[in-house]
Amino acid sequence: MKLGVCYYPEHWPRSEWAEHASSMVEMGIKVVRIGEFAWSRLEPADGELSFQWLQDSIDCLGNAGLEVVLGTPTATPPKWLVDKTPDILAVDQWGQQRRFGSRRHYCFSSPGYRQECKRIVTLLAKQFGRHPSVVAWQTDNEYGCHDTIFSYSEAARLAFSQWCSRQYADIDQLNQRWGNVFWSMEYNDFADIELPVSTVTEANPAHTLAFWRFSSDQVASFNKLQTDILRELSPGRALVHNYMGNFTDFDHYKVAKDLDVATWDNYPLGFLDRDGNCDEDLQRWYRTGHPDSSAMHHDLYRGAGRGRWWVMEQQPGPVNWAAHNPSPLPGMVRLWGWEAFAHGAEVVSYFRWQQAPFAQEQLHSGLRLPDGRNDTAAGEVATLSKEIARLGANTSGQRIDDQSIDDPAATGQPPVAAVLSETKVAIMFDYVGNAMQDIANFSGATSTAYAHFAEVYSACRRCGVNIDIVPADAPLQQYALVLLPNMVVVNEQVLASLRNCAGHIILFPGSGSRSADFATPENLAPGLLKQLIDVTVTRSETLPAFAKPSATTDEHQYHVRGWRERIDSPIEPSGYFDDSWDDDSWGFHYRQKNIHYLNATLQPQDLDAFVRHRMVEAGVTVREAQQGLRYRESGQMVFAFNYGPDQAEVGKQDFLIGNSTLNPGELAIWHKP
Ligand code: GAL
Numbered sequence: 001m002k003l004g005v006c007y008y009p010e011h012w013p014r015s016e017w018a019e020h021a022s023s024m025v026e027m028g029i030k031v032v033r034i035g036e037f038a039w040s041r042l043e044p045a046d047g048e049l050s051f052q053w054l055q056d057s058i059d060c061l062g063n064a065g066l067e068v069v070l071g072t073p074t075a076t077p078p079k080w081l082v083d084k085t086p087d088i089l090a091v092d093q094w095g096q097q098r099r100f101g102s103r104r105h106y107c108f109s110s111p112g113y114r115q116e117c118k119r120i121v122t123l124l125a126k127q128f129g130r131h132p133s134v135v136a137w138q139t140d141n142e143y144g145c146h147d148t149i150f151s152y153s154e155a156a157r158l159a160f161s162q163w164c165s166r167q168y169a170d171i172d173q174l175n176q177r178w179g180n181v182f183w184s185m186e187y188n189d190f191a192d193i194e195l196p197v198s199t200v201t202e203a204n205p206a207h208t209l210a211f212w213r214f215s216s217d218q219v220a221s222f223n224k225l226q227t228d229i230l231r232e233l234s235p236g237r238a239l240v241h242n243y244m245g246n247f248t249d250f251d252h253y254k255v256a257k258d259l260d261v262a263t264w265d266n267y268p269l270g271f272l273d274r275d276g277n278c279d280e281d282l283q284r285w286y287r288t289g290h291p292d293s294s295a296m297h298h299d300l301y302r303g304a305g306r307g308r309w310w311v312m313e314q315q316p317g318p319v320n321w322a323a324h325n326p327s328p329l330p331g332m333v334r335l336w337g338w339e340a341f342a343h344g345a346e347v348v349s350y351f352r353w354q355q356a357p358f359a360q361e362q363l364h365s366g367l368r369l370p371d372g373r374n375d376t377a378a379g380e381v382a383t384l385s386k387e388i389a390r391l392g393a394n395t396s397g398q399r400i401d402d403q404s405i406d407d408p409a410a411t412g413q414p415p416v417a418a419v420l421s422e423t424k425v426a427i428m429f430d431y432v433g434n435a436m437q438d439i440a441n442f443s444g445a446t447s448t449a450y451a452h453f454a455e456v457y458s459a460c461r462r463c464g465v466n467i468d469i470v471p472a473d474a475p476l477q478q479y480a481l482v483l484l485p486n487m488v489v490v491n492e493q494v495l496a497s498l499r500n501c502a503g504h505i506i507l508f509p510g511s512g513s514r515s516a517d518f519a520t521p522e523n524l525a526p527g528l529l530k531q532l533i534d535v536t537v538t539r540s541e542t543l544p545a546f547a548k549p550s551a552t553t554d555e556h557q558y559h560v561r562g563w564r565e566r567i568d569s570p571i572e573p574s575g576y577f578d579d580s581w582d583d584d585s586w587g588f589h590y591r592q593k594n595i596h597y598l599n600a601t602l603q604p605q606d607l608d609a610f611v612r613h614r615m616v617e618a619g620v621t622v623r624e625a626q627q628g629l630r631y632r633e634s635g636q637m638v639f640a641f642n643y644g645p646d647q648a649e650v651g652k653q654d655f656l657i658g659n660s661t662l663n664p665g666e667l668a669i670w671h672k673p
Pocket of ligand 1: 141142145265267313320321364
């Protein structure tokens with residue numbers, strides 16, 4: 001459990017660097033990320049290298065005892081480079097070339113840009129790769145930020161047609177698998193393939209999906225180009241990338257295969273305001289963030305990092321980029337930190353050390369004001385730092401928030417770890433399936449497929465249980481309950497691991513409903529999954545928000561939200577919908593042994609009820625749901641977090657931190673009885 005900070009030495013006079021470093025140490029910071037946007041200072045003109053300032057800065061941080069994460073500067077190609085190789089610029093969906101003047105203007109497919117990245121990363125790795133203070137490298141910065149995964153450039157078109165020719169034996173096969181006979185979309189040659197953009201009406205979903213997969217692969221190969229160099233020239237250093245929240249435009253698991261640690265950037269208030277939450281949720285949580293958003297991403301990226309993950313950027317105060325950017329409730333900076341550690345984070349690092357006095361992000365707060373005075377987050381970070389040191393050193397089981405330990409650097413065996421093996425509930429998250437649900441507007445129920453996934457996650461977390469989010473190839477034996485909200489494509493491998501899972505499995509609507517080329521299975525949905533449960537989907541409908549047909553079962557009255565499927569099956573359903581208009585009643589929820597097929601997306605409170613019933617059936621111990629109160633267990637410890645807006649009660653416990661009554665923004669930690 002270490003605290004970190006994002007720092008831009010190139011933004012500040014050199015005379016202040018030593019004071020910055022010593023103040024970081026005083027605040028309890030151990031890890032500092034630098035360099036990720038500094039290309040124009042590292043190479044002011046073509047081939048003119050200027051590395052001394054970075055060397056001095058790393059030395060300065062290192063001399064203060066800080067560990068350095070060095071970013072590769074490839075998110076910000078400088079002006080001279082853009083002018084030299086204009087094909088590095090990406091092209092947006094309207095055919096406009098993206099221009100210089102902010103960041104992420106490059107196209108992943110530009111061969112020229114790839115060469116330039118190889119060159120600068122090699123030079124940096126040679127210079128700093130064995131520096132004793134450099135403990136990790138961050139590749140680039142936030143792949144995809146500002147909508148930058150899909151580029152419609154000529155370079156992308158060329159690379160896409162080559163990608164297609166590697167995927168399909170010949171053009172006839174591609175035509176056949178995409179169904180190009182429909183609307184005369186057949187191609188005669190791979191070289192003729194267009195990008196799925198500016199089509200009159202929707203493009204062929206197979207085409208759109210292929211382009212999605214291609215673009216995702218371009219990110220992975222762009223990242224690998226850097227990690228190959230760094231592995232060779234900077235042995236022993238962790239290779240990381242900082243992923244984003246609520247972002248699914250590429251397969252993060254694939255990129256993670258070439259990394260050692262998954263990190264992500266957590267802006268709970270920015271996400272709440274930006275990412276389409278309803279007015280009620282905005283009102284409840286505008287100063288705390290949605291109670292499940294951080295936790296969901298912690299679990300997602302712990303899975304992507306195969307157990308190793310950090311928060312690379314954590315919101316310290318108001319940000320500048322959402323429609324509204326409120327201050328966090330006092331206490332939240334500390335709470336968000338503890339939430340991450342409770343989920344097994346190795347590092348929580350704040351963005352940024354000192355608020356920028358110029359350019360784009362002047363309204364984005366930091367740990368310090370632009371004039372170097374502490375901003376409010378600094379105090380909470382110092383408290384958190386003392387608490388994690390005490391918890392790490394605490395073997396006596398006594399309270400740690402009223403002891404006085406002066407040395408924040410005191411460490412012991414960290415008791416908080418990613419204890420994957422204890423977790424009984426898993427949600428399978430598939431990036432391709434998520435993309436397919438959006439391409440086909442499958443989810444119907446909510447604004448995006450990811451929003452539906454988040455509802456499923458929330459329903460689980462409101463039961464007070466630990467959750468793993470796992471990729472499709474994860475082994476499932478340890479779980480008592482596995483939920484599959486977006487497994488649109490199911491292959492033999494997934495089928496086999498579902499077979500090997502003795503726990504309960506919930507298949508959501510759309511499961512197994514398409515091939516990898518977006519075609520309907522010959523035996524209809526759920527395709528291969530019929531080997532687990534004898535159901536056939538004969539109709540899918542999506543409903544307007546006012547239409548909420550219900551089905552009453554022995555356990556609950558369930559209401560549809562958006563999407564419903566009609567099932568043909570010899571299995572007796574748990575109930576029938578109330579709006580069946582012919583003799584042939586429309587069934588709801590089919591179960592065969594441990595396999596459940598849920599043939600509708602549900603209103604949130606009904607999804608809660610459904611998930612809670614399945615947890616109990618599966619033998620998972622659940623807690624009573626309370627509005628903003630959330631739990632997480634780690635080893636022998638229980639964490640409780642109150643996201644508000646009301647006071648919450650956690651009962652009498654053996655507290656290390658906190659009390660039985662938690663005000664909004666407060667947390668408690670106790671030993672399991
Ligand atoms: C992140 C980005 C940072 C900074 C931050 C502001 O998306 O990685 O460089 O812009 O947002 O919140």
